[in-house]
Amino acid sequence: MERGHAVRDISFDLPQGKILCVIGESGSGKSVTANAVMGLLPPLMRVSSGEILFQGRDLLALDESSLRELRGRVVSMIFQDPLSALNPLMTVGDQVIEVMAAHNEGAPQSRKARAVELLTEVGLPDPALMLHQYPFRLSGGQRQRVMIAMALALEPDLLIADEPTTALDVTTQAQILELIQQIQRKKGMSVLFITHDFGVVAEIADQVIVMEKGLMVEQGDADSVLSAPQHPYTKRLIAAVPRLNKNNRAAGLDLCGYDEAPVLAVENLNKIYRSGGGWFRRAREVNAVQDASFNLWRGRTLGVVGESGSGKTSLGRLLIKLLDSDSGRILYRGQDVARMKEKDFRPLRPKIQMIFQDPFASLNPRSTIGHILTVGPIAQGMKSAAAKSKALGILEKVGLDAGVLGRYPHEFSGGQRQRVGIARALMFDPDVLVADEAVSALDVSIQAQTLKLLDDIQRETQVAMFFITHDLRVASQICDEILVMQKGRIVESGPPSQIFHAPQNAYTRELVAAIPGRDHVLQTA
Known part of the structure; x- marks a missing residue:
């Protein structure tokens, strides 16, 4: 049965300097919630009621010009698929510099120096050379680091990360999670982290929201939700996380x-x-x-x-x-x-x-x-x-x-x-x-x-x-x-x-x- 809402009656607080993880399956409303905060909902989708208060202002009441001023400078987002989000016809350096230029931040020469500094901060090798590379020449982990550099270019107060580690290998995933935590602590940012993996939640979350079919079914601090989940849906999600088996795969195949x-x-x-x-x-x-x-x-x-x-x-x-x-x-x-x-x-x-x-x-x-x-x-x-x-x-x-x-x-x-x-x-x-x-x-x-x-x-x-x-x-x-x-x-x-x-x-x-x-x-x- 189809539902008439993408999300309904979603209420939560994100304290300054904390990481809030929003977890749920595809279609649960996680990304819609994030896009509503950024003012990036598609034209056919609108917010029918409620408010999003950020630093005393209702983001839903702002016009497009005011939202554009906030994006990148105050609220920034890391998208799930960096290859789709990055412009294939622009070098990495030009795309990082473009964020600063769009907000008239600094002079051309200082922007280039800042871009090198950001690429260094996110752990990319040979940042001066990396400036001139195109996205298709980079690995998935490197492209994700470029996205993080762009998101941090103007040192926002709120960082939204939409499934930034889903398709990455375990070592790159660990590096990205550690990088986000380090930057969050260093700059005192708040982070809204969207994921479907409770393993990721266990690594970085301070607080957790669990969403199912557009509804928020459980919330609390990470340790409580992980160790004593209350809602059946949360229990099912945790039960579905693949475990690291101690034993070899069970035998029983009819083999020669x-x-x-x-x-x-x-x-x-x-x-x-x-x-x-x-x-x-x-x-x-x-x-x-x-x-x-x-x-x-x-x-x-x-x-x-x-x-x-x-x-x-x-x-x-x-x-x-x-x-x-x-x-x-x-x-x-x-x-x-x-x-x-x-x-x-x-x-x-x-x-x-x-x-x-x-x-x-x-x-x-x-x-x-x-x-x-x-x-x-x-x-x-x-x-x-x-x-x-x-x-x-x-x-x-x-x-x-x-x-x-x-x-x-x-x-x-x-x-x-x-x-x-x-x-x-x-x-x-x-x-x-x-x-x-x-x-x-x-x-x-x-x-x-x-x-x-x-x-x-x-x-x-x-x-x-x-x-x-x-x-x-x-x-x-x-x-x-x-x-x-x-x-x-x-x-x-x-x-x-x-x-x-x-x-x-x-x-x-x-x-x-x-x-x-x-x-x-x-x-x-």
């Missing part, structure tokens, strides 16, 4: 075990990215994957973890031949597919499928779900009626009904779109599933449902899964064995109990130490 040959055997795989270069310049080389070797077994999940840029996604794309390797072997049931030409590999492609990180970007917005699911099998020779019948069976398996066949991707929630992405991969009865950050952008409750779905599917079909993630808690839940990657190399491998509770490599220890809320009771399981 390691007696049989692996479905996929990777031997000394290498991939180098080359860019730039010319007559008088050497090409820039990045060793994306270096001497990777491992086996993937039927009915088992092999996880790969590491920071952004460690080579996880590159390795996954090599396995399904979206990228060509430079050297090494990928043996699929004894055949070396690494050296195969596309025309030779095409008959095998259905058996190695990928679940992409962003289901909205990977699903054709102009195609119905029925077409998305059946076009591949039909291209492989399946009859249309058989493909439709199979699609209906797969949809039931992933928890969607037959009515979705005629609908389009934009009509679904993020969790439902991810289920469609999983269904599309399963249409080919694959032997190998490569899941690339398949749950990273989902709410914790939807994430838990998706992980259970993948586990159920694997137990039923015995598919081998290569699971790429930056969330070590998720990896401990679903993986039988884990590879840890750093700068293209596998630096450690083993079962979750070893990787997370007795890591041998210093880099692995850093990753484990950076898990948000790791020392809180939430993380024990």
Whole structure:
């Protein structure tokens, strides 16, 4: 049933110098609340009643000119997706300087010096060089730091952070959270921090508000809400937070075990990215994957973890031949597919499928779900009626009904779109599933449902899964064995109990130490 309000009867206070976390699932009204404070609600949405008092003034009663003067100078915001929020045609330095220029702050030369100072403050390497870089050349964590620098350019009194760490790896996430805390304490700012992860709440919050379907269902100081939640919805959110398992994944799959040959055997795989270069310049080389070797077994999940840029996604794309390797072997049931030409590999492609990180970007917005699911099998020779019948069976398996066949991707929630992405991969009865950050952008409750779905599917079909993630808690839940990657190399491998509770490599220890809320009771399981 649709509701007639985005948010209703929301009341809270944010004391000076405190961090207030607003937590809830997608659609709970968190971002609408933040955008109302900033005066950034879309034209079709208006505030029907209430007031937002800031330093004695009702922000809802101010005209656009007065709001524009407040934004950036008094109230500033860090947006969830820095790549979308940053201008791709402007350098990082120009975008930081633009904030100051818009408010006539300082002279051109002093603005540039201030921009370097801000980039230094947020921990970006070589700030003077960084000024001249474009957003697409930066990592996700670096782009988020640029957004923070822009938000802090005029030293606002209130900082609003809308899911600033959702898609970041654990070490970058820990650095961003620490950075926000340091700046907040140093400048005495108030922070309104929006998140769906109670692990993040445990790290930084002084106070917490829990929202569900536009209503505020619980509020209090962070320790009280975390240790003794009162509302059933809060309890469900906390229960859905992935725990760092102490034990290995439960056995019970109907397997021949390691007696049989692996479905996929990777031997000394290498991939180098080359860019730039010319007559008088050497090409820039990045060793994306270096001497990777491992086996993937039927009915088992092999996880790969590491920071952004460690080579996880590159390795996954090599396995399904979206990228060509430079050297090494990928043996699929004894055949070396690494050296195969596309025309030779095409008959095998259905058996190695990928679940992409962003289901909205990977699903054709102009195609119905029925077409998305059946076009591949039909291209492989399946009859249309058989493909439709199979699609209906797969949809039931992933928890969607037959009515979705005629609908389009934009009509679904993020969790439902991810289920469609999983269904599309399963249409080919694959032997190998490569899941690339398949749950990273989902709410914790939807994430838990998706992980259970993948586990159920694997137990039923015995598919081998290569699971790429930056969330070590998720990896401990679903993986039988884990590879840890750093700068293209596998630096450690083993079962979750070893990787997370007795890591041998210093880099692995850093990753484990950076898990948000790791020392809180939430993380024990």
